[in-house]
Amino acid sequence: MSRRDWSLHLGLVALLFALNWILPAYHHGVVARVMVLAVFAMGYNVAFGYTGLLSLGHAMYFAAGMYGTGLVALHLEAGAIPAWFAGLGAGLLLALVTGLLALRTAGVSFMIVTLMFAQAFYLGILYFGDITHGDDGFVVPNAARRVAEVALSDAGPRYLIGWALFSVTMIGTLWLVRAPFGRVLVAIRENEDRARLLGYDTGRRKLGALVISGGISAGAGAAYALLFGYVGASFAGVQYSIFALLWVLLGGAGTVIGPLVGTLFMYYLVDLSTEVTDAYMLIAGIVLILLTLFMPRGITGALRQVWRDLP
Amino acid sequence: MSDVTKKTGLVAASDHRPAAPTRRQALKTLAAGAGAAATMPLWARYASAQSAEPIRIGFGKHATGIGAAYGRWYDRVSQAAVAKINGDGGINGRMVELVTEDDGTDPRRAAELLEKFANQSNCDIAYGTLFSHVVIGAAPRAGELKLPYFVVSEGHHVASGMLNRWTVQPGITDVKSQVAAMAPFITDMLGKKVTMIFPDYGFGYDHRDNLTPAIEAMGGEVVGKIAIPPTETSFTKYFPQIPRDTEVIYHVMVGPAVLTFVKELGEFFGPSRPEIFGFIDSLEAVDINSPGLEFLEGTYFWEGMPRYLQPDAPDYVKAYRDAVGLDANGASTSDPSDVSTAAHMFGCWETLHVIKAGMEAAGYQSKDDRQALIEAVEAMTEMPAGPAHPQGAKIFNGKTHQVFGPQYISKVEGGKLSLVHTASAEETLYPDEVDYTTMDF
Numbered sequence: 001m002s003r004r005d006w007s008l009h010l011g012l013v014a015l016l017f018a019l020n021w022i023l024p025a026y027h028h029g030v031v032a033r034v035m036v037l038a039v040f041a042m043g044y045n046v047a048f049g050y051t052g053l054l055s056l057g058h059a060m061y062f063a064a065g066m067y068g069t070g071l072v073a074l075h076l077e078a079g080a081i082p083a084w085f086a087g088l089g090a091g092l093l094l095a096l097v098t099g100l101l102a103l104r105t106a107g108v109s110f111m112i113v114t115l116m117f118a119q120a121f122y123l124g125i126l127y128f129g130d131i132t133h134g135d136d137g138f139v140v141p142n143a144a145r146r147v148a149e150v151a152l153s154d155a156g157p158r159y160l161i162g163w164a165l166f167s168v169t170m171i172g173t174l175w176l177v178r179a180p181f182g183r184v185l186v187a188i189r190e191n192e193d194r195a196r197l198l199g200y201d202t203g204r205r206k207l208g209a210l211v212i213s214g215g216i217s218a219g220a221g222a223a224y225a226l227l228f229g230y231v232g233a234s235f236a237g238v239q240y241s242i243f244a245l246l247w248v249l250l251g252g253a254g255t256v257i258g259p260l261v262g263t264l265f266m267y268y269l270v271d272l273s274t275e276v277t278d279a280y281m282l283i284a285g286i287v288l289i290l291l292t293l294f295m296p297r298g299i300t301g302a303l304r305q306v307w308r309d310l311p
Numbered sequence: 312m313s314d315v316t317k318k319t320g321l322v323a324a325s326d327h328r329p330a331a332p333t334r335r336q337a338l339k340t341l342a343a344g345a346g347a348a349a350t351m352p353l354w355a356r357y358a359s360a361q362s363a364e365p366i367r368i369g370f371g372k373h374a375t376g377i378g379a380a381y382g383r384w385y386d387r388v389s390q391a392a393v394a395k396i397n398g399d400g401g402i403n404g405r406m407v408e409l410v411t412e413d414d415g416t417d418p419r420r421a422a423e424l425l426e427k428f429a430n431q432s433n434c435d436i437a438y439g440t441l442f443s444h445v446v447i448g449a450a451p452r453a454g455e456l457k458l459p460y461f462v463v464s465e466g467h468h469v470a471s472g473m474l475n476r477w478t479v480q481p482g483i484t485d486v487k488s489q490v491a492a493m494a495p496f497i498t499d500m501l502g503k504k505v506t507m508i509f510p511d512y513g514f515g516y517d518h519r520d521n522l523t524p525a526i527e528a529m530g531g532e533v534v535g536k537i538a539i540p541p542t543e544t545s546f547t548k549y550f551p552q553i554p555r556d557t558e559v560i561y562h563v564m565v566g567p568a569v570l571t572f573v574k575e576l577g578e579f580f581g582p583s584r585p586e587i588f589g590f591i592d593s594l595e596a597v598d599i600n601s602p603g604l605e606f607l608e609g610t611y612f613w614e615g616m617p618r619y620l621q622p623d624a625p626d627y628v629k630a631y632r633d634a635v636g637l638d639a640n641g642a643s644t645s646d647p648s649d650v651s652t653a654a655h656m657f658g659c660w661e662t663l664h665v666i667k668a669g670m671e672a673a674g675y676q677s678k679d680d681r682q683a684l685i686e687a688v689e690a691m692t693e694m695p696a697g698p699a700h701p702q703g704a705k706i707f708n709g710k711t712h713q714v715f716g717p718q719y720i721s722k723v724e725g726g727k728l729s730l731v732h733t734a735s736a737e738e739t740l741y742p743d744e745v746d747y748t749t750m751d752f
Contacts, residue, residue, distance in 0.1 A: 026430035033423065126512045126541070134513035136443045136466070137418065139451050139473055153455045229451035232418050232444050271427070274412050278374060 005311055009174055012257060013167045020159050030271075032159040034264050035166040036224050037243075041251070041259030042169050043216030044244035049253035050177055051209040052189030054107075056241045057098070057114030058217050060121040063236035064091040065218030067125065067132065070231030073144030075131070080147050084222045091218015092211060094121075099210040103203065106192075115238065122236040137232025140225050158227045165223050166260070169216055174256045174311055176212070185209050186254075217244070250291060252298030256311045261299050365408040366401070366675075368393075368666070369428025371439040371449070376416030380596040381441045384652045385463065385659050386411065389439070391634045392663040395698075402670045407663075410434055418448020425449050429456040435678060436461065438662065441655065443468055443513065450474040457752065459681050461666055463658040465489070465615070467517060470713035472745025476752055479688055479712040482662030483615070483655065484705075486517045488739035492718040493588070493613055494525035496732050501586040501611070502558025506535035508549070509563045518563045518590070539564070546572050550579040562589045569593045570603050577606025587611065591618070591721075591728075595652040598642075600726045607723045611731070614719045615654035616702045617641075619728050631660060631701035640727070657702045664699035665691070665707075682752050688712075689748055706736050710746040715739045 019031060040062050047053040068090030073083040102113045125132045132138075145152045152158055176182045187195040188202050196202050225231050234240075243266075251262025269287055273280035295302045304310045370389055373382030393407050401407055410432045414421040421440060428434035436459040440446050443466035450468075453460035454475035462469065462480050467487045469480040497505060505526055509515030515538060523533045534554045539546065546568075553560065564572045576587075587610035599607065599618075617624075618641030620632065635656075636644045643649035665688065673680055673687035689709035696704040703717035715736045721728035 024430070026427060029426045029430065030423070123540075123542075129513060129516060134516065136447055136468065136513045139447060153451070228422060229455075230418060230422065230448040232448050234418055234444060234448075271423075278413070280413070281375065 002309065004307075005174075005309070009170060009256065009311075012260075013163075013170070016163050016166070020156070020163065025155070028155060028159060030267060031264075032155075032162040033228070034267050035162040035260070036220055036227060037267075038247070038260040038263040039165055039169045039220035039223070040217050041244050041247040041263050042173055042256075043213045043218075043220060045213075045248045045253065045255075045259050046173065046176070046185075046216065047210055047213035048245065049248055049255070049258070050182060050189060051185045051206060051213075052192075053206065053210060053213075054111050054245075055114040055210075055213075056111050056238065056245070057102075057116075057118035057121075058213070058244045059236050059238065059240035060098070060114075060118040061091045061095055061214035061217035062221035062224075062240060062244075063121065063125070063233075064094045064214075065221030065223075066225045066231050066235055067221075068218070069222040069225045070138065070140050071131065073140050073225075074138060074231075077141070078144065080144055080152060080226050083144055084219075084226060087222025087225065088215060088219050091221065092215040095211045095214025095218070096207075099207045099214070103206050103210065115241070118236070118238065118241055122233060122238075125233045125236055132233070133231075135233045137230060137234070140229045140231060142229075145226055145229060152226050153229060161223065161227060165219065169219070170256060170260070173216075177256065177311055181205070181208070189254075246288075248298075250288070250298055252300030252303070255298070255300040255304070258298055258300040265299065363405065365406040366403075366670070367408050367410050367432065367434040368663075369424065369432060369434035369437040369439075370409045370411045371414040371421050371424045371437065371445075372411050373416045373441060373445070374413035376414075378416035378442045378445070381652050381655065382413075382416075384596070384656045385439065385441065388635050388656045388659040389663060391636070392660045395634055396663065396667050402667045403675060407667075414440060414445060414449075416442055416445060418445050421445045421449035422452045425452045425456060425458060425460065429458045435459075435675075436666065436681070436684070438463075438666065439659075440464060446478075447473065450478045453477045457681060459684050461662050463655070463662050465655060465658070470708075470711040470744060472711075472747075474712075476712075476747045476750045477685060479685065481665040481688055481691070481694075481707055481712075481714045482660075483658030483714070484716045484718070484739060485713055487521050487741060488715055489590075489613060489615070489718055490518055490521040491525045491741060492734035492739040493720070494522065494529050494531070495738070496611075496720055496734070497559055497561070497588055498526060498529040498531040500732075501588060503531040504534045504554075504556055504558045505531060505561050506537065506553050506557040506559070507533060507561045507563075508537045508539065508553075510565060511538035511540050514565065514592075515563060518561075522561065544568055544571065546575050547579065550576065557585050559586045559588055560584075562587065562593065564589075564593050569597070570601065573606055574603040589613070591615075591654045595654060596650050598648070598650050599723060599728060608726070610723055612721050612723070612728060613654075614721050614728065614730075616657045617719055617721060617728065617730050618651065618653040619721075621730050625696075627696070627698045628701045630698060631657070635660070661694075661700050661702060661705075665694070668699070685752070703733075704736060706740070708743065710743050710748055712747050 044058050047055055065087035069083045069087030072078045072086040098117045102110055105113050126134050150157050184200050184205055192202050247262035247266055248259055250265055252258030269284050273283040372386050373379055393409050397406050412424050414424055425437050428437045438461040440462055441464055446462045446464045447468050454477050460478045463483050465483050465486055467485045470485055509518050526533050537549055537552050539549055589612050591612045591614045620639040637651055638644045641651050641653045669684050669688040673683040675684055691707045694700050694705040705714050705716040707714045717736055718734040719730055720732040722731045
């Protein structure tokens with residue numbers, strides 16, 4: 001990996017760190033939230049952007065992390081750290097089980113199977129309402145939103161934890177896609193038959209990619225529950241799977257910083273449009289169409305035309 | 312006793328609950344309230360001298376998503392209430408300005424909006440939202456931002472103790488009190504053996520869990536509980552599960568499938584049917600004369616406030632309806648096919664008037680007085696029926712941050728809803744489940 005690659009990504013990490021002391025209150029909160037959601041998008045990017053697995057079920061992994069953390073905090077009165085690991089574990093396990101079944105299909109069938117799994121998961125949350133509080137969701141107890149004497153609900157710690165999670169995930173993803181394992185994933189995305197012909201066990205690697213992807217998404221969901229204090233079924237709905245797809249497509253599928261760019265862009269597109277007109281979805285829709293027409297590889301995908309080896 | 316309580320002479324709600332207030336206590340409170348109101352012009356002049364900036368109220372509106380029909384009418388009523396308040400001189404001499412943004416009926420966006428109202432839009436307080444999951448998702452941020460959050464949700468989540476001291480529901484009653492107040496009418500007037508048909512998720516469970524003990528307490532029995540998945544589009548296969556000895560069917564189906572539900576229920580029973588009681592939530596914003604709803608003739612509905620103008624409606628109810636733009640059938644005066652959400656939207660009018668009363672009692676000047684505003688609202692008890700409370704006289708419980716008020720039962724007669732019974736606010740009280748006043752700000 002070139003010095004320029006490291007400079008870009010470490011520079012982004014440093015910039016986001018510095019923004020903690022620079023941003024006004026509102027944008028400080030927005031960027032904290034966007035960084036956590038961008039982790040979700042980065043998880044999706046590992047499956048879709050690098051491996052070519054078009055999933056419509058990733059909200060399930062995000063929600064598994066969220067509920068794994070929230071339920072352990074609520075019913076077992078676990079602290080923040082064990083609760084976060086419980087969420088992460090729930091997501092990893094779910095990704096392994098669903099991956100073993102869903103990866104028996106490919107292409108459109110894979111998309112439909114993941115969508116069905118996610119829908120079953122969503123309805124399961126409603127069905128087991130006595131435990132999950134159904135569609136209403138629940139507030140994560142404040143006792144679980146502390147690490148030692150630090151309250152995760154405070155603006156500063158929330159931002160820095162979001163930043164830490166984002167930074168570790170981005171650098172980890174960067175390492176992953178530059179490692180031999182990641183290069184095989186790209187080979188699978190480009191031509192799975194050829195990768196198999198070269199002797200790679202593509203099934204195992206796709207499963208590995210999906211488990212990593214689901215785990216990252218679950219880590220984001222678990223962090224979201226702790227940092228923002230709410231666990232709800234709406235996060236398991238199909239629209240959150242589509243959000244992840246949209247953020248990655250807009251930012252640039254198969255680029256490491258694309259998910260952050262896409263998430264940030266979509267957030268401010270909606271936020272600023274609402275201040276202009278009630279028909280803000282129309283503005284968002286037109287911008288998305290224009291982007292798709294003129295930047296089919298997303299914003300950072302377009303950047304690759306001048307920075308050809310951008311990770 | 313808080314500073315606000317000392318200033319206004321209002322008696323803290325915690326001195327009264329859970330017992331219902333006596334007439335003497337009510338008169339005492341009213342007298343204290345009148346005394347506080349008498350000082351108003353002084354505060355107003357002082358306030359005007361302090362700031363001519365409008366009081367900005369951040370309004371999270373369900374403009375899109377599943378709550379859009381409610382959001383449209385919540386917006387209209389809120390605009391009308393603000394126009395009325397401003398026409399009467401504003402709050403503490405300052406005009407009121409609504410800062411309205413769409414929350415998409417989404418809890419994540421609603422929480423983001425609270426951050427925007429507090430840190431970007433320069434709002435004094437936040438207000439609005441109906442759907443329970445949106446309120447529950449946003450309320451933790453209100454607590455963290457120390458932003459007064461006035462919700463119009465009717466969910467039990469406020470009074471259950473799930474939320475925080477900064478979240479209050481002073482303008483609409485909660486589902487627990489609504490359901491409990493229906494049981495005496497059902498068992499006394501319609502029948503003792505009840506079968507419930509409800510959606511198989513939180514909203515339906517609220518009814519299942521609260522109606523069953525209330526019916527049993529009145530000597531009745533819930534003989535059947537039929538939960539229907541929210542994705543269901545045809546209901547015929549569920550009706551054979553209704554026990555033969557059912558005397559009353561209690562239904563709370565919501566969503567677009569409700570028209571099919573009613574039609575298929577009518578076809579199943581034919582001319583001989585048990586009594587039927589439903590919650591108008593099923594048919595909010597839906598014309599009762601829509602094709603397929605003929606079967607509802609002669610059935611009963613709970614209404615938070617009568618949709619149709621009743622013959623004996625007081626002048627303040629007529630004034631409220633005129634201000635909001637409601638015709639006699641409960642539809643928009645500009646479009647008779649645009650049926651309102653009358654059973655819920657009055658809560659916006661009343662909540663905004665409570666905000667006005669609270670700010671005046673607290674001598675609200677700036678965001679530094681947000682805590683005093685919450686304390687002032689917590690100190691409220693009686694809310695007499697009138698222009699500020701057209702739905703009826705209410706009792707506010709400062710401990711639980713929840714208001715209690717009358718509940719209405721109407722019968723479908725000649726394609727209209729006619730009021731047949733009113734349950735008083737006192738009949739809707741239940742023991743406290745939380746005391747927010749003991750929590751830190």
